[in-house]
Structure formats: structure tokens, C-alpha cells
Amino acid sequence: MSENTDIEPIGDNDNPQYVLRLFITGASINSRRAVVNVKQICEQYIKGNYSLEIIDVYQQKTIAEKEQIIALPLLIKSKPLPARRLIGDMSDTQKVLKGLGISIGT
Template sequence: MTKQPGMPAYKNDVEDDDIYRLRLFVTGATPNSTRAISNIKEFCETYLKDRYELEIIDVYQQRLIAEKEQIIALPMLVKVSPLPQRRLIGDMSDTEKVKRGLNLSAV
């Protein structure tokens, strides 16, 4: 797993429960993937500033993970925590849906 450089780092002064651990599965540099990466980064900076951890995984590089993670559609964003775990697919262009998917609609 490759952590993207320049990604906002984990802050100590924030409680663990509030931290959004996100994993984004992409396929190399396909249009959908690049769009998804930029969209989610923008989203996180807007709504989850300083309380998220984003991991971007290229499934092409790690084919085994596709079966393990039950990946079908890509790009896919998995919200590992806080629970419940949620899966979001698509290029993350629909902000409202991403918010709902991450349970941020109340914010």
C-alpha cells in the first residue's frame, strides 16, 4: 500500500473515533481512477480536514487484494472506520452521495 505524499497526516490532538480511515482502490491511471483520486482528496480537504487518513491502493499492483476485499467495481472507496464499514464506488463526483456514504450528511 502506498501512502500518497502530501497527504494530511494523522493528528495527535484528535480522538481516534473521529478519524476517518479511508482506503481508495484504483486501477492505475485510468480516467475514472484519476478523477476519483482528485475528487476524494478535494472532498476530504473540504469536509474532513485534519481528521482523515487516506490510503490509495492500485489494484493492478496487488491483484490478490481484489479477491480478499471483494472488489468488483472500481474505483472503490472503503470507509474502514468509524464503523459501520461502507463501500462507495464511482469517481466520487457526486458529493452528496459521498457525504451520505461516509455518514457526513448531518455535518
């Protein structure tokens, strides 16, 4: 990632199990909601075991083509495999967890 990107690495693990990237568009409502929701879910379910990068596509337009981005906000889970793409404001926690492959012990 080049330096003028808006990267916010979150997480405290050098070798996290979950590698996540969240693509947003500036400060739109969906984007803000998505950021809050993702952070909340991560903190709640995989605390300390993830890295989260938040990328503003407006700031880095070439990445849209590179990453095949159409719908935003988009959360890409590149680790653990299989890679998954989650779109939306992440308000449906059940689906987010399913997408991330996190099973909640009931």
C-alpha cells in the same frame, strides 16, 4: 501492506476519525477523477481528521479477492463504523458525503 504497493498515506492525524482506502486501477480516467474528488472532499469536509490510502489494484492483484473488489474505483470507509463501500468516480459529492456519514451543516 507490502512494500511494492502504491500507498499514499495522506492526512496529518495519528489517530484519525476517518480511515479511508481508495482502490484504483492505474491511471484510468475514472481512477484519476476519483483520486481528485476524494482528496477534494476530504480536504473540504474532514480536513485533518482522516487517513487516506490509495491502492492501485493492478499492482496488488491478490487484494482484489481479499477485499471483495468488483467495481472500481472503490472507496472503503473502515472507520467510523458502519463500514461503507463507495464505488464510482466520486463525482456525486452528496452521495460521497452520505456514504462517509458526513453531515454538512447547512
